[in-house]
Ligand SMILES: Nc1ncnc2c1ncn2[C@@H]1O[C@H](COP(=O)(O)OP(=O)(O)O)[C@@H](O)[C@H]1O
């Protein structure tokens with residue numbers, strides 16, 4: 053186990069989040085079992101008041117998880133000199149591949165917690181709180197995820213052995229290295245580019261159609277497209293966007309761009325991507341959940357905002373990632 | 388004109404299903420028309436405060452319903468009651484419930500913090516209402532420094548800042564001497580003439596006999612007796 | 614949004630009203646943060662300074678092993694190493710340590726020839742002949758030595774030797790100048806009684822940083838009696854030492870922080886009767902549970918943020934302006950590695966986030982429950998004056 057301040061902070065954060073969400077889930081179970089809106093007993097009143105506690109906790113946990121994702125990347129980057137061969141966060145993650153799972157879990161937690169917060173807010177605007185049971189059942193999924201986050205981080209950091217020689221982005225994302233990531237990086241940039249831009253274009257069009265038409269299937273389509281577009285975008289970042297950002301023909305690292313050398317361009321880029329996709333997912337879920345009239349009304353009130361956010365944020369991602377391709381000096385395909 | 392209140396067969400139990408269960412109200416029916424001034428009379432412990440609390444959305448009845456302008460609010464989650472309370476009712480409490488360590492102006496502003504008004508609009512409103520009750524000169528003074536009559540007027544100013552339809556006053560004259568009590572009732576009379584519904588709980592005959600009051604109902608043991 | 618700002622404003626005025634209680638929380642809290650932040654800033658700065666020195670250094674240092682121990686290396690090995698593709702400048706170094714029993718200090722002595730122009734002089738010039746030397750600014754300050762004075766030393770054969778100080782040099786990091794004395798290579802070889810043709814070690818520059826491990830392997834293959842040490846390995850040793858140290862200290866202090874959180878929790882739970890009554894009033898006049906909860910969380914946030922700013926500023930002053938006097942006893946172990954020096958102020962977003970995680974997060978988490986408990990006060994209570 054490496055005793056590094058960042059690692060301690062991450063483990064502490066994960067532990068505190070887990071304790072909080074655990075209590076929230078326990079209270080949630082009580083609500084699932086005893087919730088009875090027609091009763092005006094003191095118990096029901098207490099349950100209603102408990103919903104405030106749970107909302108606050110999930111909000112805090114979401115907030116913590118955002119910072120913890122950032123801290124995780126920073127920390128893996130900060131300790132890379134411990135591993136011979138590592139040159140950035142990628143090297144540390146390769147020193148113990150559980151790290152990649154940690155990133156994945158953190159991503160899932162971000163999306164689930166955000167969706168929870170969004171739909172909780174809607175539900176609380178409905179007098180009949182139609183989502184109560186579903187909401188607290190969803191908490192029961194979030195809790196084990198946070199537990200996994202803690203366990204995986206612990207296993208990741210305790211399994212990091214400084215003696216180990218690791219491979220870094222240079223070799224991980226090196227074409228023909230045999231790794232999955234290498235395969236990604238080795239995807240022919242031209243084909244990836246075409247597929248990515250075509251999908252992004254279709255996605256944006258779907259968003260626009262959703263803005264114009266109220267058909268449910270369009271929202272579901274957008275949901276599915278978002279699920280497809282997220283991994284595709286990440287692949288594209290590794291495959292060709294990074295090359296243009298770094299202006300180097302073989303630098304495929306997805307993390308370097310959040311560093312100062314690249315004027316922190318990674319932050320707006322990834323925020324655009326994640327928030328855009330998030331709001332692409334919301335309308336579809338809203339359609340599936342919005343069975344009661346009160347929910348439908350609340351969802352319709354917000355849907356425009358969601359779709360516009362999805363459009364704006366994803367466009368931010370597109371612009372930031374296409375800018376160096378269109379206007380940068382670096383050219384992947386010499387004319 | 389909005390402000391009609393219908394109370395239908397409401398009961399209120401405290402500590403339900405426990406040995407110390409109390410039935411504070413049983414099956415009360417009551418209709419209060421908009422613009423009416425109603426006095427609820429009765430001995431201490433007969434359920435006046437409980438009734439006012441239920442009408443004013445402070446709590447929910449154990450059974451029965453409360454309708455505000457035809458809308459049933461008795462089953463709403465607590466989350467929605469605060470908003471309705473703010474918009475519909477102005478409360479004048481028996482023990483004033485002012486925060487003593489802050490100024491008159493700040494006390495008057497209190498109900499407006501959760502709302503959408505900007506700080507500037509809030510101040511304009513508060514100044515207007517303080518002027519109405521001759522409190523402009525005292526706006527910056529801590530409440531603890533005020534005389535009893537002034538404190539009473541601050542409490543009224545605060546109750547009115549939301550421009551509520553209904554004024555609910557629970558034993559408002561209990562701690563006042565007869566001069567202040569008369570002054571208070573005159574203010575309430577004025578408000579009633581502006582069209583506001585006034586609902587007063589009291590066991591003070593002086594209040595029930597005041598010309599302001601249109602109707603008096605009497606309670607005993609959680610029931611309306613006439 | 615406007616609601617949040619207004620409630621925040623109210624939270625500020627309400628905190629100001631309970632000056633004594635909140636002030637005492639902030640004092641204890643910021644002191645805890647200051648201690649934690651001092652550890653972090655100090656170790657980070659030390660690490661950074663050490664790294665800066667190393668990063669400027671060679672990519673590979675080649676030592677000779679004899680019987681498993683470090684031995685002098687034939688200077689002509691450099692000719693063999695130079696032929697490896699990708700290798701830049703290769704240089705035999707002559708250096709060693711010297712304990713000055715007169716002044717009770719350790720010097721690092723380094724022989725220089727053509728590298729001398731790399732040193733920035735504050736005074737005088739580089740040693741021109743074998744009877745001259747130049748010293749670092751730190752040494753000059755500590756020994757009250759200056760250009761033109763003589764440095765009295767006892768050489769490897771036990772014979773006294775006086776050497777004129779020809780100049781004083783400076784460097785970005787104090788680590789460089791605190792104990793460094795530079796001679797010509799020949800003079801130093803004579804001083805250490807080192808046979809001609811041998812050197813302490815050989816430094817190797819590699820053009821492409823990614824080829825360092827391969828070059829090191831080749832050197833090992835070509836010259837089996839040597840041990841090539843790459844800069845990565847040195848960096849990583851330093852990292853381990855620093856992380857372990859600061860981690861250990863942080864563990865101790867984090868536990869004290871957790872103790873503090875429990876204290877804060879206790880304090881916040883014990884909401885005074887006056888505060889409880891206020892919350893009852895707020896709820897009676899139309900504040901919702903959510904509004905009161907927001908108020909309480911805002912208060913917690915303001916307290917955390919204030920304490921955080923105060924604590925970090927205190928730590929900054931403690932470490933960088935006063936050179937961490939409170940940690941001197943704890944840091945004894947480091948004084949061997951580093952003599953006296955002035956810490957270079959160094960602080961970045963990463964440290965701030967780490968500190969925030971270690972301090973603000975537990976505090977906020979511990980205030981959630983008491984805040985909620987206060988917020989669910991029954992509005993009806995206000996009607997009955999409870
Ligand atoms: N929180 C409570 N718990 C238990 N009993 C209560 C509570 N509040 C009021 N009561 C009881 O309910 C009855 C009616 O009280 P209240 O409405 O305050 O009467 P009034 O205002 O006419 O004096 C009383 O017997 C009182 O003791």
Ligand SMILES: [Mg+2]
Pocket residue numbers: 432435436437557558
């Ligand atoms: Mg009463």
